Amino acid sequence: MVKYGEIALKGLNKSTFEDILQKNIKRRLKDLGEFSYFRRQSTIYVTPEEDIDISVVVKRLSYIFGIGAIQRCAVFPKDFAVVAENAKEYLRDALECAKTFKVEAKRADKKFPMETPQIQQELGGVVLSAFPYLKVDVHDPDVTVRLEIRDNGAYLSAERIVGAGGMPVGSSGKALLMLSGGIDSPVAGYMMAKRGLVVDCIHYVSPPYTSERARLKVEALAEKMTNYCGDIKFYCVPFTEIQEALRDNCPEEYFTVLMRRIMVKIANKICDREGYGAIITGESVAQVASQTLTALYCTNEAAEYPVFRPVIGMDKKEIIEISRKIETYETSTLPYEDCCTVFSPKHPKTKPRIEDIKAAEASYDFDSMIEKAVAETEIKRFKCGEQTIDLFD
């Protein structure tokens, strides 16, 4: 049973979200085998039609946004005697390693002859006689045995996993994430995907200043993100010539801000061409010199799309916590340099003035270089959940 998160609160347009969620689930489980699906009472019932390892299914589902909880169940006819007869066998795996338990019953089908407290009591008795070493603990049990009497059957379950939450990916449009090799940007992408955005990535490379390994690292991060974000389109922008031109033609202290503006301008063009509605970055106020308020203003000024910065007010510690949870932290902290640190000035201007920045920018024909970089951008596709790159440091 896949129970909705926020979608459950939606009104008349609820079914649109349900459709997207169900489509996402289907895509995600397709390669595991045949499943049947039906929806009722803010729940999608996913039933394997062949012998499939359900723990893999549950793991896959746990990454899908829009899901509030996943409950692994056995379905029985709505007859308490049948449930009681099968409970011992079905619950053994979960209860053999537990010390305490409780029973929670739900009677959605009011025509069922027993009332909720009675179901709980009697099922509790069945469990206790089958597993006499167990104790009841209604406050903090090791295992909660759930029996839900629904329209279409009695669902017995001992395993409930909290889902990824949020809105189904694809229900809110699509945006372009500026993905670096750092800790913050994958987290930013994850957070926006959680709000239902399709997140694709743009990355800038500067060989020979940056290495093949540095690029692979970022591709590995994009792959990791597909767990939550679904399929990701990855734009890899050749950035060497632009960086060399910046180094040779602009005041050193403006280098980083100028570079970030050009990155944003390239992202604008990709958004135009590919139909993205927003740019996402991993910027967080005061983290580095290019993330002071004035520097952010200067970068933002170059954007022609809304820029989402979901980690803007977060501490590094909080960002790291999420990156560990989404399993990007280890990859992010591999040591390879990215293009942001190449040529970075010793003393960057922390309070750049937009007039000075624009004057520096005008001193050289960056526009044609931007066009060229966009034209030469390489596109890769990473399939949902596929992990092909393994960087083992």
Next chain:
Amino acid sequence: MIYLDNAATTRPCAEAVAAVTDTMQSCFGNASSLHRLGLNSEKVISSARKTLLAKLGEGEIYFTSGATESNNTAIFGAVETYRRNGDKIVTTAMEHPAAANPIAKLEERGMRVVRLSPKDHEDFEQAVADAVDDRTLLVSCMAVNNETGYAVDVKRLYRLVKRKNEKTIVHIDAVQGFLKVPLDGDFISISGHKIHGPKGIGALYVKKGVRFAPLLLGGGQQKKLRSGTEPVELIAGLEAAVKNYRGKTERFSQLKSHLVSALSELDGIKFNSTDKCVPNIVNFSIKGVRSEIMLHSLEQQEIYVSSGSACSKGKTSGVLAAFGVPDSDADSAIRVSMCADTTEEELDILVDNIRKGIERFRR
């Protein structure tokens, strides 16, 4: 492709590749099996052992997973066995981490460690021997340094140390020195893939009469001193590599002087390798160009060199400091390491591309 990173690893020679595949196909028996297939494998191993002993002297050969294991076995094994001889280890500041880290671990456990730098001593072998006292249990010293090619006269070192304290055990990490310089030691570590053999195979030579406690316990293979089923195909590959090794000092010297004179015409080149170094390794710094940038730009032309030591994936190892190379130069250091197939033409192409790189990258 121009491959000039032979101190990192070498291209396996055809004979080694053939030996590995032939052995896998025709001689897959477990050397411990009592039947004929086991004996066939045992014969392959004995033959390899003899080949290695012919190069190293009287004693015993233990096959290992590589030089890291050989070093760990020698260092921990000797200290455990000869603990009563003292509590001091004399080593150098230029060791590879595969020797330096086991020694650091012993230091944590209470051993006293003295580390000598070549930059501080005109006569390095004498300096090592001078540091040995009657409480010195172990001397561990590499034969040839992997980053600069600096060569220690280990035959002389062995004599000097033994004269000072005959009980002191001498371990030589000869990964870069094997088949290139004369060797002597109570323990000598070697590696297959640095001499055109397979990766994952190495050996530890142990001089006659020297003992050590095993690092790995298990089925009791190799006289109970290195348990684990012997990888007979890799051992055959190692033997083939040794038999067919074609590197010649005279040839390397010609190549080195060719490279040095071509590089000397460029502006801002400083050599970190001296004439105390083996000729197949040339380390130099390029003023104003960070090593990694030069390395990746050469890579774009399919020329492969190294910055510092490849083992630490670009992290500066600090070993160059032991040779008196200042940090700024270490940051721009490039290591060219040659093999028997290296040609003057390849070196000319290298130097030409370094020249172009300097024009583009120098800051």
